[in-house]
Amino acid sequence: MEPDGKDGALLRGVLRAGESAGQSTEQLRLATQHLASIVEFSDDAIISKNLEGIVTSWNAGAKRLFGYSAAEMIGGPVTRLIPSHKQDEEPGIIARIRSGERIDHYETVRLHKNGKLIDVSLTVSPIKDADNRIIGASKIARDITEKKKTEAELLRRERQLKQAREELLEHARKLEQRVEERTLELRESNHQLETLVYSIAHDLRAPLRSMQAYSQILLDDYVSGLDETARHYARRIIHSAETMDALVLDLLSYGRIARSEMFLEPLALESVWKTALQQYEKDIGDKQARIETVPPLPRVMGNEVTLGQVLANLLGNALKFTVPETAPSVRFRTEERDRLVRIWIEDNGIGIDPEYHDRIFRIFERLQGQAYPGTGIGLSIVRKGIERMGGRSGVESTPGKGSRFWIELPAAGP
Amino acid sequence: MAPQIIDRTIFDQQTILLVEDNEDDVFIMRNVFKKAAMTNPLQVARDGEQAIGYLKGEGSYGDRHKFPLPVIVLMDLNMPKKNGLEVLKWIREHPSLNTLTVHMLTASSLPSDIELAARLGANAYLIKPGKLDELLEIVKAWIKVNSFAAFPALGA
Numbered sequence: 001m002e003p004d005g006k007d008g009a010l011l012r013g014v015l016r017a018g019e020s021a022g023q024s025t026e027q028l029r030l031a032t033q034h035l036a037s038i039v040e041f042s043d044d045a046i047i048s049k050n051l052e053g054i055v056t057s058w059n060a061g062a063k064r065l066f067g068y069s070a071a072e073m074i075g076g077p078v079t080r081l082i083p084s085h086k087q088d089e090e091p092g093i094i095a096r097i098r099s100g101e102r103i104d105h106y107e108t109v110r111l112h113k114n115g116k117l118i119d120v121s122l123t124v125s126p127i128k129d130a131d132n133r134i135i136g137a138s139k140i141a142r143d144i145t146e147k148k149k150t151e152a153e154l155l156r157r158e159r160q161l162k163q164a165r166e167e168l169l170e171h172a173r174k175l176e177q178r179v180e181e182r183t184l185e186l187r188e189s190n191h192q193l194e195t196l197v198y199s200i201a202h203d204l205r206a207p208l209r210s211m212q213a214y215s216q217i218l219l220d221d222y223v224s225g226l227d228e229t230a231r232h233y234a235r236r237i238i239h240s241a242e243t244m245d246a247l248v249l250d251l252l253s254y255g256r257i258a259r260s261e262m263f264l265e266p267l268a269l270e271s272v273w274k275t276a277l278q279q280y281e282k283d284i285g286d287k288q289a290r291i292e293t294v295p296p297l298p299r300v301m302g303n304e305v306t307l308g309q310v311l312a313n314l315l316g317n318a319l320k321f322t323v324p325e326t327a328p329s330v331r332f333r334t335e336e337r338d339r340l341v342r343i344w345i346e347d348n349g350i351g352i353d354p355e356y357h358d359r360i361f362r363i364f365e366r367l368q369g370q371a372y373p374g375t376g377i378g379l380s381i382v383r384k385g386i387e388r389m390g391g392r393s394g395v396e397s398t399p400g401k402g403s404r405f406w407i408e409l410p411a412a413g414p
Numbered sequence: 415m416a417p418q419i420i421d422r423t424i425f426d427q428q429t430i431l432l433v434e435d436n437e438d439d440v441f442i443m444r445n446v447f448k449k450a451a452m453t454n455p456l457q458v459a460r461d462g463e464q465a466i467g468y469l470k471g472e473g474s475y476g477d478r479h480k481f482p483l484p485v486i487v488l489m490d491l492n493m494p495k496k497n498g499l500e501v502l503k504w505i506r507e508h509p510s511l512n513t514l515t516v517h518m519l520t521a522s523s524l525p526s527d528i529e530l531a532a533r534l535g536a537n538a539y540l541i542k543p544g545k546l547d548e549l550l551e552i553v554k555a556w557i558k559v560n561s562f563a564a565f566p567a568l569g570a
Contacts, residue, residue: 212546
């Protein structure tokens with residue numbers, strides 16, 4: 001049943017029927033009876049009152065909602081249903097009804113017989129007599145306690161959600177802030193560490209320089225006072241000092257390449273390779289090495305200093321791990337693969353057992369003894385440096401058949 | 415002040431002030447200067463404060479016959495009391511010395527040190543090599559360059 005809609009329309013229809021002449025009294029009586037039964041069995045409370053606020057009708061729904069029987073209420077003031085803090089509502093409602101207004105779905109609270117407050121939605125319409133004068137009001141009250149509860153619950157949930165969302169946002173904000181702080185701290189401590197490493201390396205090198213220099217002065221200026229054994233010892237001191245100096249310098253280079261910020265830009269491979277060749281000019285001359293540079297040398301994306309060091313280290317190895325009594329031969333060539341440039345440095349040296357192809361790129365890994373002195377850092381600088389520039393490195397080699405080292409960097413275009 | 419061209423014989427007689435706290439490095443530099451056949455009188459200041467005292471002419475340094483103003487200061491970087499960069503800064507702020515030729519001579523190849531030295535007005539930055547032979551090469555080249563260079567005349 002939809003009392004507000006269909007039955008409301010019916011009620012108006014009946015009233016109009018009453019007004020129009022020519023309707024039989026019987027028809028009117030039947031219609032009124034029909035209407036009364038609809039009212040009586042409505043789920044909603046349907047009440048009428050006069051303009052003085054005295055209850056004139058009270059249906060079963062009203063009894064269910066408010067607890068009072070029709071006998072208790074009819075003839076009494078409707079204000080009994082209004083809680084004390086809502087008493088001033090009634091004059092306002094009456095005033096609006098007098099002016100012919102209808103009040104739709106007005107949500108308020110009313111008082112149950114047992115003293116409990118009930119949430120209700122009120123629809124109040126004027127009742128007119130045959131002369132169209134307003135003589136009272138019909139009031140339909142619907143229990144909206146459940147609806148209110150649901151609304152309150154929804155509101156509570158909404159608030160909880162909002163709060164949870166705010167807490168989440170706050171957490172995220174705090175987390176971001178912490179990450180930022182930690183990053184700053186890390187950068188700061190990284191910088192301090194670098195400075196510390198640098199000054200330690202500096203301090204380590206100073207006595208080495210002295211050891212080297214004093215031994216050299218012995219050999220240079222006091223050679224007549226030294227026999228061959230003493231000269232040999234002086235040379236061993238020089239050699240040890242120089243080895244340790246190379247170790248300190250290589251460690252510094254490795255540290256710098258592993259940690260420093262790396263600015264990448266298009267590089268002319270040819271000029272970086274030339275710089276590396278210049279670095280080994282003396283070695284190349286001394287060993288009568290054959291260097292073959294195969295064009296084209298395309299541009300690559302990289303860091304000039306780092307790539308320079310990588311190429312110099314690979315060239316240095318090619319000139320170092322040579323077969324005795326054989327002039328070194330080094331071939332420098334490139335291959336373009338998709339958007340990558342693979343750079344090959346191939347030699348005719350002693351070669352590397354495939355078992356060790358991965359290990360030689362690790363720091364301090366050495367395969368050779370005194371015959372080929374070194375720090376074991378050179379290739380780890382190569383791998384780390386190439387990695388830092390977003391590339392890859394590797395080797396193909398068979399013992400006795402030379403080594404073909406390769407590095408791969410993104411192409412920089414023409 | 416217009417620079418005056420000084421010929422090699424005159425440079426050979428000009429004092430060089432070595433500011434170096436490390437006794438071994440002083441010994442090595444003397445040895446290398448000797449091997450490079452450098453004839454310039456060499457004065458040594460053992461730290462930054464002493465160098466400033468020398469240049470100011472404080473105390474016995476006031477005797478400019480015994481302690482002449484140098485044509486070049488060869489300055490170490492890391493020293494106790496005042497370091498090389500602080501002395502350089504003092505020199506550049508001192509009106510009568512701000513054109514003095516200062517060459518840094520240090521083991522530090524730290525980019526920040528090199529940049530700061532340049533910013534403070536160092537005329538050259540030499541990095542001490544690890545080997546005596548290399549140091550000798552550098553010093554020989556350094557003497558050759560300086561004997562052809564023009565230095566501003568300095569008033570006390």
